[in-house]
Amino acid sequence: MVPVRTYWASETAAVLDLEGEVTLERQRRIWWLANLFRELPGLREVVPGMNNLTIEVDPLATDGARLLEDLEDGWQRSVAADTAVRQVEIPVHYGGGAGADLDVVAAHAGLSRAQVIERHTGALYTVFFLGFLPGFAYLGGMDPRLATPRRREPRLEVPAGSVAIGGSQTAVYPVASPGGWQVIGRTDTRLFDIERDPPALLRPGDTVRFFDAGSGS
C-alpha cells in the first residue's frame, strides 16, 4: 500500500500527497482520480502534480471534511487511467545560438556534444503533468547521465521553444520566461497556442520523442 496523506494546503486547496517514489503507474492513478472530481460543486481547479493531486474549491460551496475523505477513498479504489497514448515528435535544433548551454551539459556529463544529443533524442519521455507555465510539460524518462545543475544565475529571458535541462529533468519552454535551466536547443513546435483547442500541445500520459533537426544557429 502506498502511504497517502490528505490535507488542506490553504483555505481553498485540498491535497492528496503520495509518499515515496514517483512512478508512471502512480501518476496514471492520479490522472484517474483527477477525473473523479471534475463535476464537484464549487470546483475551481483540479491539478495533478508530481505524486500529488490538488483540488481547489470555493470553501463556502463545498463540504470540506467530506472532500478530504473522498480524496482518500478515491485514491484507494483508483486504477491506472486508461489514457490514449499519443506519441508526439518534437524536432530540436541542438547547440549553437539555439542551445548555448549544450557544452555545459556535455562537460558536466563527460560526453561529447554529439553524445548528449544522441542520449537526449534516444529516450522516450512521458508527460507526468503540466505546470509552471502555460503548456509546460514535466517529462519523466531523461537519461540520468544528462542531469545537470541549474545555472547559478538564472537568465532574465529564455526564449519560447527552448529545450532545456534542469537537474534530472528536461522540458521545453512554451513561452519566453526567466529561467535557470541549461538550454541545449530550440524547437519550432508550438507547445502552447491560444488559437488551438486545447491550447496545450501535450497532455499527461503523452509520450514525447525529440529528434535532431540540424544544428541551431
Added chain:
Amino acid sequence: MITVLQPGMQASVQDHGRPGLRHLGVGLSGALDRLSLSIGNALVGNPPGAAGLELTLPPAQLRFESDCLVALTGADCPAQLDGSSVGAGRAIAVGAGQTLRLGEARAGARAYLCVSGGIDVAPVLGSRSTDLQAHIGGLEGRALRKGDRLAVGPAGLPASQAALRANGYAGAAPPAVVRLPQPGGAIRVLPGPEFEEFDGAAREAFLQTAWTVAPQSNRMGFRLQGPALTRANSRDMNSHAVFPGFVQVPPGGAPIVLMADAQATGGYPRIATVIAADLWRVAQVRPGGAVTFELAGREQAQGASQRQRRYLSRLQDGLDAHRSQR
C-alpha cells in the same frame, strides 16, 4: 475608446482571471485587488468581473474618446478630470475628449479604473486579464504603454451628465458614494503544510517581523525582506499546485507571497497561506512598504470570506435600489 497618455509604473487590463486552467499550466491572473475591481464595477453597473484597468503606482493619465461612466477604487490617489478634482468610490460621468489624471497614491499601491461596459479587448481562454508572465490576454499580453487605445464595451448605464443627474449620480451625495474598504493591518494567514518544518525561531520570526516588500516584487509574487527563515527539515519536495496567497520560502530563506500571475505549480516549502479575504490588502502594499502576518484558523478565514461577499452583495443591492428609485 480610451487612450493611455501615461501608464504610471505599470498599467494592465484585468478582470477576475481565468480559473480552471491550472492543469494546463495557465495561472489565474486577474486583478491583484479583486475586491476593489468588484466595487468599481458595481459602481458603473458592470458585473463584478468585468475588465477594468489596474494602475500600479500612478501618476497616470487617460483620455476618453467617448462619453462614459467611470469609477476609481483601490489605492487612494488624488484624481482630476480636466483639472477639476473628482473623488474615488463613486460613478463619475466623463465626456468625450476629457482627460483623467491620477496623482501619486497617498495610500495603497494599485488604483482600479472601471468603465461602464468594461474594457473590450478580445478574451483569451475566457478572460480579458493580462497575464504578464505568460504574455497572454489584455492588450497583446503586455503592460499598457503610452499611446495605447482601448475599446469600451456597450454600457449598461447611461453616461451623459443629464442622464446621470437624473439617476442621482452627480455630486458627492450619498448613497451613490461608497465607503471604500481601508487596507493596512496585519495579514491573516493559515499555517501552511510545511509550517511545522520550520524551526521555532523561524516560525516566530515569520509572525513577529514587519516584512519589507522588495522592489523587485511584481504581479507574480511579492518578495519579502527580513530575517532568513530556515527550515529544520531539508527534504526535497515534489512539484505541486500553488495558488495566489501561498507564502513560499525558497532555500535562501526570504519568503515570497504568490500573487495572481503566479506559476501554476511549484516546489518550495509553504510556510503559510494568506486567507482569501486578505489578499487584496497585500496587493495594496507598495514596494518598500511593510507587511506583518498573524495566524488565523479555517473558520475565521471562511467567516471573513463570507463577510466580504455580503459586503459586495449589500453594495450591489444598495446601488440597484438607488438606481430604481430614480
